[in-house]
Amino acid sequence: MITRETAVAVVGGGPGGYEAALVAAQLGADVTVVEKHGVGGAAVLTDCVPSKALIATADQRADLDVAVRLGVSLGSSERSPTEGALVEARAINERILGLAAAQSRDIRTSLEQAGVKVLDGAGRLAGPGLVRAETATGGQVDLTADVVLLATGATPRVLPTAVPDGERILTWQQIYALQELPGHLVVIGSGVTGAELAQAFLGLGSAVTLVSSRERVLPGEDADAATLIEDVFRERGMQVLSRSRAQGVERSADGVRVTLTDGRTVSGTHALLAVGSLPQTSGIGLQDVGVELSGSGHIVVDRVSRTSVPGIYAAGDCTGVLPLASVAAMQGRIAMWHALGDAVAPLNVRGVAANIFTDPEIATVGMSQQMADELADVQCVALPLARNPRAKMQGITAGFVKLFCRTGYGTVLGGVVVAPKASELIFPVALAVQNRLSVDAVASTITVYPSLSGSIAEAARQLHQSE
Template identity: 30%
Template sequence: MSDPPTVLSALEVAARSAYAWAVPPESGTAPLKADVVVIGAGAGGLTAAVVAASTKRRVLLIERLRTGGECTFTGCIPSKALLALAKRVHAARQSTALGLSVSGEPDWTIIQAQVRKIIDSFEDVDSPASIQKRGVQVIGGEATFVSPHVLEVTSGAGTCTVMAEKFVLATGSEAVIPEIAGLADVPYLTHETIFDVPQRPEHLLILGGGPIGCELSQAFVRLGSLVTTVEQGGRLIEKDEPEASAALLGVLRNDGVDVYLNAEVVRAERQPDGVRLHLGDGRTLDGSHLLIAVGKQPRVEGLGLDVIGAAYDKKGLKVHSSMQSTTCHYLWGAGDVVGGPMFTHGATERGVLAGLGSLAWWGRAVAAVRAPAARVEDIPWVTYTEPEIAHWGLTEAQAVQRYGGRVVVVDYDFSHLDRARTEQEGGFVKLVALGGLFGSPLGFKVVGAQVVGSRAGELVQLLSLPSRLGVHPAKLALLPVSYPTFAEAVRQTYLGLLTDGEQFGQRRPGRAAEPEQMQAWAARRVAVTRKIQS
């Protein structure tokens, strides 16, 4: 197996050809000066720069690779494009049940070309030329603080000095590489390089059972690769509800993914034709390629943050959530670099706060008002497998730990949803709420939701609205929706808070997860998995 191209080499080649004009001045020229300098041109940095520029400030945006960031080139866009293509291949194979004949394997070269075409369709929006039209000057290079209010920006053209009154740090995140014996001698892939492999992996080993690992597991197995996923924990997507984890495990295994849970990789070994992983129990796993997908970490090293007194650790740049301000009074943080949940929508919201915060006192006042609605922790997240796995708020276990006997849970299965039955789709909604006063709807509050199904990403947004907007759940329960649609699942689930019926599984978990409750969970996981697979 040949070594995969590094992230820097692949992206720098494209950056030099596409953005050759966006280079800093040559060494020795006068310093560049601006009101606000934003370091990093991903979702958070772009948003912060545009917000600041909209007030007629002089804004300079510095990017080391390509404007657009991870989401456009190595994250959301290519992964969802790959999943969509894999879904088409899977649907074609499933059509044999209708009497159609499908044979052969998809051409990896064509798949890559399609993914690249989709990426390119987004690129113009975030190109340096487009950004400059919005009043932001863009230069390329690596930025490092060398003294208060002063940066050095280094690129192939040399080094230049940049000075500003305010700064926004939005340098994003990078793949976490675990400390495993022998891994340094093994050619491995990450979510930043997997889309550039020249041939479709014959047997892809994936280390990590989080959203990235699960999405790419399903995509590559449906595109014809053998896939083995290794998760150190006891279940996949551990931040979601156990029922959702169990449903996804069943789906991936049904697709052909070989999943190992509670499996610790203690050593990696390079083989003539690939990679061998040694597990803690003595078993070995062989594959042609290895993908590391155990998580991401903020990119904070080598930026000179110590020079300006900006506090940070391995979890990211330390910020005050109200305005994304830091321990350095002229620096704000935005996006993945501040740690916590790392989502594009979260980076955008943090970018708005940082951009406002970098302005005058009135900008910081607006940011303070905006901050509660922009809390990344309160925004739903989605794992884009088929079916989708969507979550918002507290899990049942978290709610019980925090609120004890006040917790009420409503389980609604898609077998009662007419639209899902017509399309023969399985799925479920799980709503976690706090019960009303004296058994009445007065005081009902929804604190979490989980959806498994093909429209889960859209449904979880609707389920979260009453709590996020301060509206009583009864208003959503009584609001008519089009028939037959999947949106009915939202209304039906909220009705389950107010009424009893065989389609609702309303229950009170109690103060702790008792053995009988765990047994009920296990039984429900099995039932849900069977329905979704069928």
């Protein structure tokens, strides 16, 4: 039985850390969270919450053009209404940082109301069962813990030839300090972060050049979805430089100059580095106590978040399992359920849905097209959203729904949704994947008419397998 004599120390107050702390407090432990930048971590303060708020702002501006297609006149019919829309970068960023700070305060309040102590400072392992916190006021606090959870997250990767200065050469954590909208933003990296922010600034009115080292943007995603998004980028005026790798970035007289490995140069007013992230696992005492790291520097954990050292757990981006806030939170919860003796099931990523907040969004869950192509007993149906009646009403022209199922059994194995608010539409597919529902079970569930979700049911009907 857990009592208040059971001490839990959590290093890092992001989703993995604060969710773990809430569970541990609920189970009766004495819990302390050590966080140096602010409760909520990068996910709340500099990454997920701010970036999605920025994207939501860009979406509102882009909706002006959609309104015109639907017959709503917003001014001169001779030009796009977005050309006359004023974008106040300072006001936008003040709002974004304000709501991020408010979210951080709300999480801290939840922790404190649950009885969790929050220390503002940097934590590190000082020995087995010992966490040393260097507080923000310059003091030092040693925490003796029966259970330690490491949730230190990750930090933007930078290039030695492209050193961020916070003014013209930026990481994705620095863009919210801008006082003016970039006139021409050069985005280096076409993964999730690069694609999302490139389109966000394009939607706000910046000229954007996207430097992609691969054949297409979003190389790790569904090929059909990535191709569609790249087509949308180009149609809306973004310059996409495929199979182009940045060699370096330097300041010019009035902006930046990006040099590519083939000798070409791209000039802009600002450059945004989106070339991945690195786990924050150095300098926190891991080697001193024998915590195993992977070749990439991530903490090695099993499916209940245990590290190689008894009593030490880890969660979130520092583990490299899946770089999603939702997964980090579940890793943290599982760690505490396991460590404190509650009922627990190992982490199962089969039903984990992921979303890319481009316009349209890309949501995925379960089996991918690449995996399906390698198996003989998998069927797939893809339906373009342009045929959906609700999509027609809303002026949606780009997007599709794709489902995968097991031949003979009809079990839903995965799906892809490319649509506005795909992050909401993917849930019924994730529910089917997680619970091993059949396509017939999905198809026999009545959907609202008209609705975008009707295309999910229609795809399931097309996958019906008669006996």
